[in-house]
Amino acid sequence: MDCLSLYQNGVDRLLECGIADAELESSLFLAFILDVPRSSVLLNLPRCTKKHIDFFNAYIDRRCQHEPFAYIVGCQEFWSLEFKVTPDVLIPRPETELIIEHFSSIFTEKNTPLQVLDCGTGSGVLPITLATLYPQATFTALDVSAKALRVARENSKLHQVSERIVFNQVDFRQPLEFDGPFDVIVSNPPYVDPATFAELQDDVVHFEPHLALDGKGDGFVIVDHLLHTLPVHLKDGGHLFMEIGFDQQQRAEELLRSLPFYGQYKVHKDHAGLPRMIHAVKV
Numbered sequence: 001m002d003c004l005s006l007y008q009n010g011v012d013r014l015l016e017c018g019i020a021d022a023e024l025e026s027s028l029f030l031a032f033i034l035d036v037p038r039s040s041v042l043l044n045l046p047r048c049t050k051k052h053i054d055f056f057n058a059y060i061d062r063r064c065q066h067e068p069f070a071y072i073v074g075c076q077e078f079w080s081l082e083f084k085v086t087p088d089v090l091i092p093r094p095e096t097e098l099i100i101e102h103f104s105s106i107f108t109e110k111n112t113p114l115q116v117l118d119c120g121t122g123s124g125v126l127p128i129t130l131a132t133l134y135p136q137a138t139f140t141a142l143d144v145s146a147k148a149l150r151v152a153r154e155n156s157k158l159h160q161v162s163e164r165i166v167f168n169q170v171d172f173r174q175p176l177e178f179d180g181p182f183d184v185i186v187s188n189p190p191y192v193d194p195a196t197f198a199e200l201q202d203d204v205v206h207f208e209p210h211l212a213l214d215g216k217g218d219g220f221v222i223v224d225h226l227l228h229t230l231p232v233h234l235k236d237g238g239h240l241f242m243e244i245g246f247d248q249q250q251r252a253e254e255l256l257r258s259l260p261f262y263g264q265y266k267v268h269k270d271h272a273g274l275p276r277m278i279h280a281v282k283v
């Protein structure tokens with residue numbers, strides 16, 4: 001079979017299974033299997049071998065069960081860096097790049113020796129990306145999941161920043177003991193209301209770790225807990241960047257206003273115009 005027919009066959013099967021970006025995903029699977037850039041895969045197609053065809057069909061079968069693309073190929077891009085992902089970690093989302101964007105706009109001097117804490121590190125995207133941008137910064141990254149931390153450690157080695165990140169298996173709902181205080185705390189905590197899990201896409205609810213999604217109670221319990229407990233680990237004038245759910249702005253602002261620790265705070269919108277990230281400065 002020539003690769004173009006294989007690609008078209010993939011598009012048809014993905015469409016039948018209700019995958020919206022069928023053309024994009026079929027071409028990405030083909031590029032992954034042939035190990036060529038996606039930009040050139042349909043322009044310059046080699047002949048597909050039986051091995052290529054078998055791999056391609058197996059990937060399409062898995063995608064048709066709504067297994068996320070990133071888990072099938074085992075990696076996901078974040079801030080133009082490639083990260084290993086497994087079903088033990090949340091697939092990094094573009095909206096989380098908002099934390100990197102705002103962090104970079106505040107700390108413009110890249111050689112500042114910042115001490116940064118990441119709460120709920122998952123695949124490690126936040127500290128690892130920041131470590132590549134800030135060569136003098138050091139990081140403490142924590143997660144309750146030992147399996148997630150294994151993936152994060154591996155990613156830190158892939159990006160050659162492992163010497164500057166300490167990974168700790170810690171439950172951030174328990175009292176935290178750290179060297180700190182830190183210059184900056186970043187966090188993308190779980191913030192989904194578990195009662196709404198049934199409304200999430202199959203790809204998310206059936207495949208991504210519920211530990212990474214479940215914000216407990218009505219979805220705001222973990223954010224609430226972290227906003228109360230993290231400031232003690234921040235230096236005066238230190239910065240907190242935290243992702244929240246698109247519908248949690250009002251509650252977050254009310255809470256920030258009521259707490260004595262935060263001098264300034266603002267909820268920033270993502271590129272889709274949704275309020276997604278708290279930036280607060282400790283007084």
Ligand SMILES: C[S@@+](CC[C@H](N)C(=O)[O-])C[C@H]1O[C@@H](n2cnc3c(N)ncnc32)[C@H](O)[C@@H]1O
Nearest residue numbers: 092120121122143144145171172188189190212
């Ligand atoms: C939304 S994910 C974020 C992962 C990663 N920072 C990212 O942005 O892709 C939240 C992470 O918090 C971790 N987590 C959940 N509950 C926790 C707890 N009680 N203590 C520490 N980590 C927890 C999960 O294992 C998960 O890796």
